[in-house]
Amino acid sequence: xxxxxxxxxxxxxxxFRREIADKYAPHPAVRIIPTETGESALxxxxxxxxTRRDPVREAERIIEARFPAAxxxxxFLHFGLGYELxxxxxxxxxxxxxxxxxxxxxxxTALDARDFSRLFRKKGLVLLLDTPPSSLATVLNDRCNxxxxxxxxxxxxxxxxxxxxxxxxxxxxFQSRREINRxxxxxxxxxxxxxxxxxxxxxxxxxxxxELEGILDGRPCLVLAAxxxxxxxxxxxxxxxxxxxxxxxxxxxxxxxxxxxxxxxLVVVDPQYWNTRHLDPVDREQxxxxxxxxxxxxxxxxxxPRFFCSSLFPLGSFLEKDLDIHGNLGAGGSVSxxxxxxxxxxxxxxxxxxxxDLGYPDNRTHYSGSLFEELSHIxxxxxNPSMTQHxxxxxxxxxxxxxxxxxxxxxxxxxxxxxxxxFENRMSExxxxxxxxxxxxxxxxxxxxxxxxxELLKLPEIRNELDMLLPGKDxxxxxxxxxxxxxxxxxxxxxxxSLMEMxxxxxxxxxxxxxxxxSRSELLAALGTLDAEIMAxxxxxxxxxxxxxxxxxxxxxxxxxxxxxxxxxxxxxxxREHLQRARGMISTGP
Numbered sequence: 001x002x003x004x005x006x007x008x009x010x011x012x013x014x015x016f017r018r019e020i021a022d023k024y025a026p027h028p029a030v031r032i033i034p035t036e037t038g039e040s041a042l043x044x045x046x047x048x049x050x051t052r053r054d055p056v057r058e059a060e061r062i063i064e065a066r067f068p069a070a071x072x073x074x075x076f077l078h079f080g081l082g083y084e085l086x087x088x089x090x091x092x093x094x095x096x097x098x099x100x101x102x103x104x105x106x107x108x109t110a111l112d113a114r115d116f117s118r119l120f121r122k123k124g125l126v127l128l129l130d131t132p133p134s135s136l137a138t139v140l141n142d143r144c145n146x147x148x149x150x151x152x153x154x155x156x157x158x159x160x161x162x163x164x165x166x167x168x169x170x171x172x173x174f175q176s177r178r179e180i181n182r183x184x185x186x187x188x189x190x191x192x193x194x195x196x197x198x199x200x201x202x203x204x205x206x207x208x209x210x211e212l213e214g215i216l217d218g219r220p221c222l223v224l225a226a227x228x229x230x231x232x233x234x235x236x237x238x239x240x241x242x243x244x245x246x247x248x249x250x251x252x253x254x255x256x257x258x259x260x261x262x263x264x265x266l267v268v269v270d271p272q273y274w275n276t277r278h279l280d281p282v283d284r285e286q287x288x289x290x291x292x293x294x295x296x297x298x299x300x301x302x303x304x305p306r307f308f309c310s311s312l313f314p315l316g317s318f319l320e321k322d323l324d325i326h327g328n329l330g331a332g333g334s335v336s337x338x339x340x341x342x343x344x345x346x347x348x349x350x351x352x353x354x355x356x357d358l359g360y361p362d363n364r365t366h367y368s369g370s371l372f373e374e375l376s377h378i379x380x381x382x383x384n385p386s387m388t389q390h391x392x393x394x395x396x397x398x399x400x401x402x403x404x405x406x407x408x409x410x411x412x413x414x415x416x417x418x419x420x421x422x423f424e425n426r427m428s429e430x431x432x433x434x435x436x437x438x439x440x441x442x443x444x445x446x447x448x449x450x451x452x453x454x455e456l457l458k459l460p461e462i463r464n465e466l467d468m469l470l471p472g473k474d475x476x477x478x479x480x481x482x483x484x485x486x487x488x489x490x491x492x493x494x495x496x497x498s499l500m501e502m503x504x505x506x507x508x509x510x511x512x513x514x515x516x517x518x519s520r521s522e523l524l525a526a527l528g529t530l531d532a533e534i535m536a537x538x539x540x541x542x543x544x545x546x547x548x549x550x551x552x553x554x555x556x557x558x559x560x561x562x563x564x565x566x567x568x569x570x571x572x573x574x575x576r577e578h579l580q581r582a583r584g585m586i587s588t589g590p
Contacts, residue, residue, distance in 0.1 A: 005111040008120040013127060020104060020129055027105035032113045040081055040113040042106075049155045050080055059083035063091055070095045072146035075136065077167060078103065078156040081110050082119055088151075089122060096124040098139055102163050103156065104130050133167040137425035140174060148174065173421045176414070177333070184333075189546050190574060191271045192293040196316055197582035200492075202299045203292050203319065204484040204586070206308040207475065209327030209345070215469060218349035220244040220459060224263065225336040226251035227357030228364035229439035236453045237261055243459040244352070245466060247343055249335040250275060250298075252355060253282045255367050264470055265289050267339045268298050276301065278371050287471060289342055292316045292325075305475040309342075314541040315575070318495060322487045332422035333415075340423070344433055351435040352456060353448070358420050359412035360394055361404065361441035405450040406440050420445055485586055492583045498539035499572050499579070505534050506569040513562050520558075527561055534568070539575075546571035 009016040031043045035052045042049040051058045063084060067074070070092040076085055076099045088097065101107050107129065110116075119125070128135050140148060150171050157164045196203075222244045224230065230252060233240070237259055240246075248256050248263035250270060256263050258281075266286045268279070276297040284303045292311050299306065309329040311317050330341040336356055343351045355367060366372045372393075376386040397413030404410035412420075420443055426432050427447025436451040509530045516523045534540060547567050 001115055002112040005116050005120070008117040009111075009127075012120055021108070024104040024108050024130075026109040026112060027103075030106060030109045032109070039083075042081060042109070042113070044159075050083065055081065055083045056087075059087040060090075063087040066151055067091065067149065071149040072096075073098065073140070073148045075100065075148060075150045075171075077101075077150070077152035077164070079107050079110055080153045080156060081113055082116055084151070084153060085125075086119055089119070089124075094124065096126065097122075098126045098128060098136065100131070100133070100136070100167070101127070101129050102131075102160055106156065132428075133163070133170040134425055134428050136170065136174070138429065173418065177418050177421070186548060188271050192313055193315060193546065193575060194578055195271050195295055196293040196311070196313070196319075197578045198296045198585075199292050199294070199299065200319070200488050200582050200586045201485075202296075202306065203308065203323065203325070204488055206292075206306045206325065208323075208325050209289060209307045209309040209329070209342075211327075212307060212471065213327060213345055214347035216245060216343075216347040216349070218347065219462060219466070219469075220350045220352065220456075221343040221346065221348035222246050222456075223336070223339045223343055223351060223353045223356070224248040224252040224256065225339070225353060225355035225357075226255070226366050226370060227355040227359075227439060227442060228361055228367055229357050229442055230255055230355030230367040233354050233438065233453060234259060236457065239457055240453065242461040242463040243456065244462075245343070245346070245348070245470070247339050249339050250278045251335065251366070251370065253279055253286075254369070254371065257281050257283065258369060262286075264466070265342065266302070267335055267342055268302075269294055269335055269338050271295055273297060280371075287475070291329075292320070305471055307471075314545050318539075318542060319488060319491050322491060323484055330422075330426070332419055334419045334422075337419060337422050340426070340435070348433050351433050352438060352451065353435065354438045356437055356445075357439050357442035358416045358423075358445070359402065359404070359410045359443040360399075361410055361439070363390075363394070363411065365390065365393055403444045404441050405437060405444050408441070410441060410443055412443050416443070423448060488586055489583060492579055492586075495539060495542070496576060496579055496583075498537055499543065499576050502534060502537050502539055502543055503569060503572045503576070505530050505537070506565045506572065509565045510562065510569070513558060513565075524557065539572075542575060543568055543571045546574065 006017065006021055029045055033041045033043045033048070033052060035041050035055055037054045037056070039055050041052045041055060067088065072095070074088060074095060074097045076088075076097060079085065079099060079101050085097065085099065088095075126139060128139070150167070152164060152167075220243065222240055224246060226249060238261065241261060245265070246256075246261070246263040247265045247267060250266070250268040253263070253266055262283065264287065266282075267289045269291045271293055273295055276295050279298065279301045282301070284301065286302050286304045288298075288302045288304055288306045289309065290298065290306060291309055293313060293316060308325050309327045310325060311320055312331055327345065329338050329345060331338065340351060340353065376389045379389065380386040394411065394413065397415050399411055399413045400417065401409045402412050402417070424446045427435060427445065435448050437445060437448050438451060438453055440450060440452075509527055512523060512526055512530075547564070
């Protein structure tokens, strides 16, 4: 049985024998004990790790109580003897499951107790064996909007309290990030859609970021964020530009202009108008890296080549699929995370981050002369002085104290802590380039060592080499000049047709709820048929992007259905309104 399970695991995960089976032996102190129902149970030094009566029925009861509804993803901590995992798949066969197992000797013992060949063949099962809790980031980083439920097998988790504590901390951060993402979607979802449909002409002319993948070939890169420690680089930035590629974010672009420095890349991905005002003093000729839902004013202010990364939103993905816009950049919630990921995407061998404080060293929020600082003085008055605005800015972020790179305490907040978590997850990935922070007073980011600017000045000068390597202001796409406007118009027409069909389905569903014909069961059956048609519609993800109905679990199904149909209809009408306007704009040109 043991070898049969090993072969099953190797067939699904070819490296299992080399990385796990050849390195670990079964747990010497764990015994396999037969139960009253003929199944098996585990015993550690006389203490049972699962019930010794009817483990199958007990697992069914536990899963039914813990998972009354199917989550988008379930995370199991520990395998035990697989009873709980099997019970979950019987109840929710299509729900993906991630299994975290830090106790490999115990797992190897389980392989000798039961036949798991069918379980290991489940397509939705992901095994993370002998890995830290942060390894979940590799699977869940792009699933922050999904419902993820954590299920530890408590009898075994008690044996590893430090691991459980670390996992709970990681999961709490993940859930916090999910909550922030949901709130951000509620706040900016319609803005993203409106911006994207206003940027179609720009999208048609954009260059895919994928054309620049790996061009640095190991050369160093300096990312310029907008924290207060950026000021410490003022005396060195001209020399540093000779030695590495400069990637500036929108909020640090004015700092570069004040020092007569032209960054090699300017990263702007914010959908808000006020964020575009950071670009007021910036030269129009910039090489821009952006995304299709960025505020349209950005593209009126910047005239240089525009490289677009792949959209993170369903509408953008739909429109880009025939335009060959490719090149994914990670979204950590901040333009600084996007800038770091751009440096990685370009193939930087080492990444140095300046102004990445992720906190408020010396109680400052940004570099001197930033737009934030200037606006606080402009809006200052006797009853609302700039220091009061400064205090509110920090207070409203749920401030907390954490450790800095110097070892001293530094003020940060909940939002910035999530950005730190994003960076720490990236630093833990083996393929991530070596990254250093130049901010001594900034928040400590594990895996990102501190380096002083004088150390960077020891690097060789390569500016002439970089100028020949990097795209110039007259860069043209390698793909030539396809008739992208026609492609976009065709896509908009197809999308409008699908949305119109979904509008009809939602109106039919609401009409059925308003004027029910037949019994309740017949009404539910009719709604089920309409639901199937909605789910088969090509535009379902686009319409669902703005879905804000959240029915309660205890709510009457018909009341909950009305909320959902109304929300879908509202989203469809919003998309169609702006889509038709955009189609007219791109037909007649900008």
